[in-house]
Amino acid sequence: MNGQARKPRPAPAQGSAPEAGFLAAIYARPGFKLRRAHQIALSVFAEECRSLEVTSTQYGILVAVSERPGLDQVGVAQALGLDRSTTGMVVGLLEGRGLLRRDRHATDGRRRVLSLTEEGARLLEALAPAAERARRRLLAPLSAEEARTLTALLDRLMDHHDALVRVPLMRPER
Amino acid sequence: MNGQARKPRPAPAQGSAPEAGFLAAIYARPGFKLRRAHQIALSVFAEECRSLEVTSTQYGILVAVSERPGLDQVGVAQALGLDRSTTGMVVGLLEGRGLLRRDRHATDGRRRVLSLTEEGARLLEALAPAAERARRRLLAPLSAEEARTLTALLDRLMDHHDALVRVPLMRPER
DNA sequence: TCAAGATCGTCAGACGACTGATTAAATTTG
DNA sequence: CAAATTTAATCAGTCGTCTGACGATCTTGA
Numbered sequence: 001m002n003g004q005a006r007k008p009r010p011a012p013a014q015g016s017a018p019e020a021g022f023l024a025a026i027y028a029r030p031g032f033k034l035r036r037a038h039q040i041a042l043s044v045f046a047e048e049c050r051s052l053e054v055t056s057t058q059y060g061i062l063v064a065v066s067e068r069p070g071l072d073q074v075g076v077a078q079a080l081g082l083d084r085s086t087t088g089m090v091v092g093l094l095e096g097r098g099l100l101r102r103d104r105h106a107t108d109g110r111r112r113v114l115s116l117t118e119e120g121a122r123l124l125e126a127l128a129p130a131a132e133r134a135r136r137r138l139l140a141p142l143s144a145e146e147a148r149t150l151t152a153l154l155d156r157l158m159d160h161h162d163a164l165v166r167v168p169l170m171r172p173e174r
Numbered sequence: 175m176n177g178q179a180r181k182p183r184p185a186p187a188q189g190s191a192p193e194a195g196f197l198a199a200i201y202a203r204p205g206f207k208l209r210r211a212h213q214i215a216l217s218v219f220a221e222e223c224r225s226l227e228v229t230s231t232q233y234g235i236l237v238a239v240s241e242r243p244g245l246d247q248v249g250v251a252q253a254l255g256l257d258r259s260t261t262g263m264v265v266g267l268l269e270g271r272g273l274l275r276r277d278r279h280a281t282d283g284r285r286r287v288l289s290l291t292e293e294g295a296r297l298l299e300a301l302a303p304a305a306e307r308a309r310r311r312l313l314a315p316l317s318a319e320e321a322r323t324l325t326a327l328l329d330r331l332m333d334h335h336d337a338l339v340r341v342p343l344m345r346p347e348r
Numbered sequence: 349t350c351a352a353g354a355t356c357g358t359c360a361g362a363c364g365a366c367t368g369a370t371t372a373a374a375t376t377t378g
Numbered sequence: 379c380a381a382a383t384t385t386a387a388t389c390a391g392t393c394g395t396c397t398g399a400c401g402a403t404c405t406t407g408a
Contacts, residue, residue, distance in 0.1 A: 022241060023253055026234050029305070030312055030321070031215035033328040035230070036255055036343075038212040039395085040335045041205035046396095047338075056209070057364065060200050067196060074386060079197055081210055086365050088387065093363085110373045110386040131203070138204055141334035142327065147204070150327045153320060154207040160315035161214040164221075169210075213365085220366095231394065248356060260395050262357065267393085284356040284403050341396090 041138055048134040052127060057082070057090055059131060062116065062124050065100055069115040072105065076114065078170040099123060215312055222308040226301060231256070231264055233305060236290065236298050239274055243289040246279065250288065252344035273297060 026032055045056045054062070060080045065071060071079075077087040091114065094100050099120035105111035116124065139147045162169060200206055219230045228236070234254045239245060245253075251261040265288065268274050273294035279285035290298065313321045336343060 023238060026237050026254070029309055030325060030328075031212075031219055031230055031308070032234070033325065033332065034208065034212045034215045037328050037331050038205075038208045039255065039341075040331060040339055041208045042395095043339045044335070045205055055363075056205055060206070063200055064197060072386075080200070081213065083365055083367095084387075085367085085389085086363095088389095090364075105386095108374065108386085112387070134205070135203055138331070138335075141330050146327060146330075149323060151204060151207065153316065153324045153327075154204075154211050156315050156320075157211050157214060157312070158207065161218070161312075165214050165217045216365090229393075246356075256394090257396055258357075259359085259397085262359095264394075279356095282356085282404070286357070 041134075044138045045131070045134040048130045048137070049127065052123060052130065054123070054127060057086075058094060059127055061087070061090055061094065062099065062120060062127070065114045066116050066121065066124055070113050072111040072113055081165070081169045094120070215308075218312045219305070219308040222304045222311070223301065226297060226304060228297070228301060231260075232268060233301055235261070235264055235268065236273065236294060236301070239288045240290050240295065240298055244287050246285040246287055251341065255339070255341050255343045257341055268294070 042056060045059075049055075049059070057080075060082075061076055064076050064079050068075070073087050073091055074084060076082070076091070077084050080087075082090075091100070091102065091112075095102050098117055101115050101117055102112045103115070105113050142150065158169075216230060219233075223229075223233070231254075235250055238250050238253050242249070242253075247261050247265055248258060250256070250265070251258050254261075256264075265274070265276065269276050272291055275289050275291055276286045277289070279287050316324065332343075
């Protein structure tokens with residue numbers, strides 16, 4: 001929460017090994033490690049951007065809209081691998097905060113065309129260094145070489161399973 | 175959803191490279207890759223356990239209670255790195271399905287002591303092979319060596335940042 | 349002993365995510 | 379052209395997760 005060590009905790013029972021194999025079946029699961037690592041990444045990002053009140057998902061949406069003003073919600077969802085419903089919800093949130101606009105498409109009445117407001121653009125600028133700090137901090141325990149390896153392995157997982165996830169990554173046409 | 179290829183999708187705009195650098199700033203973020211990989215891990219687990227109606231979080235809780243009958247909710251939360259509230263919610267769900275019991279602690283009136291029901295134990299047995307299939311499928315694109323590397327790198331991230339996350343991993347005493 | 353502090357469970361509120369259904373607006377086709 | 383199909387957005391419902399607050403209970407130290 002506060003970015004510093006949270007509290008003098010009563011010494012995690014790590015070393016004392018009260019029972020070596022407890023939950024080994026869970027701790028060994030890659031899915032568990034990924035959940036944990038993701039949890040950590042969210043925490044670090046949240047800490048670095050605390051003052052700006054933006055989550056990593058919101059940051060992704062802001063960047064996408066900034067790079068492609070006029071993108072619709074489906075385009076954003078596909079580019080980021082988000083669910084359509086989730087996207088609609090978060091976009092509504094950002095609209096409510098005055099960070100982006102949601103206009104009707106000129107010729108296709110179904111589409112909602114997204115673009116940053118002045119304030120959204122300003123916030124995004126302030127966000128960039130914070131996001132960079134978060135990236136660095138997350139990767140701090142790894143060497144540059146190791147970070148590249150991790151990145152490559154995760155990319156392999158993503159490529160291989162892309163079609164299996166309900167929301168595959170897809171770039172907007174044009 | 176259905177475990178098969180979901181639909182003949184209209185050819186992801188991958189190769190055609192409509193704009194090489196679109197969202198590169200996001201795609202390069204390790205946090206983004208971790209979110210995606212976690213999303214995939216959840217999907218694979220869900221597919222393998224679809225018939226049993228159990229999520230990976232629920233599976234973790236069932237295993238923890240099975241290995242330590244009599245553990246309380248805080249113990250479960252700390253062992254799995256879950257929030258107390260989350261744990262209470264999921265435990266309530268499992269209790270509602272008759273998979274575990276929640277009794278008052280004999281001497282400490284604050285504690286709720288957890289244990290598997292017959293049905294919970296049976297389900298857990300049926301779950302083991304499904305969880306193993308999920309693990310294998312998730313790691314399918316990696317060699318054994320690469321899987322070990324990935325595991326090791328994620329462990330490094332976890333160890334280094336453990337204290338920063340609000341819910342550090344902690345084994346129950348005794 | 350008793351008041352202060354710590355701990356367990358729970359609630360409300362917020363956010364992200366997925367499913368399934370519905371509505372409205374294209375687009376395709378017979 | 380009109381009907382059938384497809385697609386964008388939204389909604390309701392479920393689940394997981396975290397935060398902050400609260401009441402009940404336990405422990406401790408003055």
